[in-house]
Amino acid sequence: MAKTARVAFYSLVFASLSAPVGAKDKDKDLATAPPAIFQGVLDCRSVADAAARLACFDKSVAVMADATAKKDLVVIDRATIRETKRGLFGISLPSIKIFGGNDDVEVNQIESTLTSARSSSDGLTVFLLADGSRWKQTEGRYTYPKPGQKIVVKRGALGGFLANVNDQPAVRVMRLAD
Template sequence: MTRLPRSLVPLVMLTLGALAAPAAARNKDVSTPPPPVFQAVLDCKSVADPAERLACYDRTVGAMATARDAKDLVIADRETMREARRGLFGLSLPSIKLFGGGDSEDVKAIESTIESTYPARDGQAVFVLADGARWKQIAGRPVYAKRGDPIVIETASLGSYFAKVGKGQNARVIRIQ
C-alpha cells in the first residue's frame, strides 16, 4: 500500500470533508417548527380544564384566522402544493422548502398541450404550453409542433430536460422565463 506524503494529508481530509458535506446535509432533518400562531392552537390541546381549553381554542383560532386574512399565514393542502411544484418545474430556484419541497413527491415530468410555438433568435423552437410556461429546444432535430399537440417534459440526466412532442418527436429543452 502506498502512503501519502504528509503534506497531502490535510488536502485529502479537506476534500473528503467537502464531498461528504452535501450528503450529510441531504440526510439531515431540516424540519422547521410551525409558525407561532399555529403552535398556539396546538398548545391548547394540553390545557386540562375543558372550559379553559375551549377558550384557548377560540382565542388562538381567531388569531390564526386574522393571520390568514392578513396573508401572514398561508394554508395549502397537498394538491395545491403539487400544482405549485408542477408550475415551477424546470425553473432554477434556490433550495428552500417551499411548497413541501424536498419530499418524495418531487415532480419528475409534466404533461400539457402546446398553445403556440415561435423561433428563438438562434432559430431553435420555443414551445408555449397551455399554462403559459415556455420551453426552448436546445438540442435534437428540429421539432415541428403545432397548437394542440401533446407534450411530455421529463427530467433527464445532469439537470437537463427531455421533451416528447406530438407523435414522438424528441428534443432536449430548457425552461425559459
C-alpha cells in the first residue's frame, strides 16, 4: 500500500511540474497575438477592392471603438507601460502578461524625493517617496534622511532592493504595502 501511495504522490508531483510549462507557452502565445478586435482591423488591409476595404475598415473600427468604450479593449502606449511599471516597482506580483510580455521596458531603479521619513518600532527607517510608495530599511547603517532629499531605489541581487538617500552609501530596503 505504501508503494501505491508513493506512485500516486510522484504522479501528482510530475503532473504539477508539467502543467506550468504548457501554461507558460499558452501565456506566451496570448501575449504576442493581437486581440481579435484589433486583428479584424489588420485583416482589412488584405481586401483588394477599395470600396470593400473601406467598408471593412469602417466596420472593424466601429467594433474597436465600441469595445474601447465598454472597456473590453484597452490601448496603452510604451510611456504608459513604463510609468505603470515604475509605480509597481518593488511590489511582488504574479506572473501576468498584462503588458504584452514586453520586457524591453524594464524598470531597474526609481529616482524620487523623500516626502517624509520616520523611525519604525524596530528603529529602522521608513521612507515615504513623492510617488506615494513606502519603503522600509531592513538592514544597514542608520540613516538620517530629511524631507526633500533625493532617493534612488535600485534592484539589488537576489530580488532585493537598495536605497541611496542623498548620495549616501546604500541600505537594504523593502517596499511596504500602500
